[in-house]
Amino acid sequence: xxxxxxxxxxxxxxxxxxxxxxxxxxxxxxxxxxxxxxxxxxxxxxxxxxxxxxxxxxxxxxxxxxxxxxxxxxxxxxxxxxxxxxxxxxxxxxxxxxxxxxxxxxxxxxxxxxxxx
Amino acid sequence: xxxxxxxxxxxxxxxxxxxxxxxxxxxxxxxxxxxxxxxxxxxxxxxxxxxxxxxxxxxxxxxxxxxxxxxxxxxxxxxxxxxxxxxxxxxxxxxxxxxxxxxxxxxxxx
Numbered sequence: 001x002x003x004x005x006x007x008x009x010x011x012x013x014x015x016x017x018x019x020x021x022x023x024x025x026x027x028x029x030x031x032x033x034x035x036x037x038x039x040x041x042x043x044x045x046x047x048x049x050x051x052x053x054x055x056x057x058x059x060x061x062x063x064x065x066x067x068x069x070x071x072x073x074x075x076x077x078x079x080x081x082x083x084x085x086x087x088x089x090x091x092x093x094x095x096x097x098x099x100x101x102x103x104x105x106x107x108x109x110x111x112x113x114x115x116x117x
Numbered sequence: 118x119x120x121x122x123x124x125x126x127x128x129x130x131x132x133x134x135x136x137x138x139x140x141x142x143x144x145x146x147x148x149x150x151x152x153x154x155x156x157x158x159x160x161x162x163x164x165x166x167x168x169x170x171x172x173x174x175x176x177x178x179x180x181x182x183x184x185x186x187x188x189x190x191x192x193x194x195x196x197x198x199x200x201x202x203x204x205x206x207x208x209x210x211x212x213x214x215x216x217x218x219x220x221x222x223x224x225x226x227x
Contacts, residue, residue, distance in 0.1 A: 035216070037163075037218075044120070044204075044206060044218060044219070044220055044221040045155070045157075045206050045208075045218040045221070046120075047208070047215075047216040050214055050215075050216060057214060058214075059214030059215055061118065061215065061217075097163075100153050100155070100165050100208070101151045101168060102169070103168045103174045104165075107162040108162065109162055110162065
């Protein structure tokens with residue numbers, strides 16, 4: 001059974017930092033490109049980060065580049081998202097997901113990040 | 118990069134068809150055949166319904182079909198069923214490792 005379980009969400013003040021984790025099981029994690037996707041309350045999906053299977057390349061939209069860093073530990077089947085200099089507009093449910101381009105459809109249930117003073 | 122443009126809502130009666138459009142640019146939807154569609158029910162994780170424009174993942178009914186023309190992709194749901202009522206998001210590869218989602222369409226089964 002495929003499982004992606006996010007953790008690390010919390011309430012943090014503007015300017016603060018947070019590290020999210022996504023524990024994978026039930027599939028060969030090291031073979032999969034992975035994404036972070038977020039969804040602000042009542043809003044649509046927004047792509048946040050993409051990392052190749054071996055972790056050699058990472059990609060971000062302009063809205064988070066320079067503040068967020070995606071990484072992975074294939075030995076521990078875990079994906080990470082380091083978020084620095086957080087802003088109120090970063091408040092969202094953060095999902096990890098396998099790359100869907102080729103028909104793979106693995107998503108976690110999300111972890112909530114709230115940026116508020 | 119800007120979100121892909123989708124109509125906010127679409128509706129149809131059970132058994133009818135509904136088509137959702139997804140308009141991007143020549144740098145994303147028009148550039149690659151990596152357009153996907155995701156279904157999301159309230160308080161649930163998204164579910165992949167279509168990938169590479171018109172391919173259905175295993176388990177997705179053939180009532181769902183996808184197409185693309187130029188910078189606009191479309192998802193058609195034929196034979197609408199109550200369980201098809203959900204939010205639908207398109208996504209596209211935009212080159213250089215970047216991705217973009219659509220604004221989302223709420224499908225209502227009347």
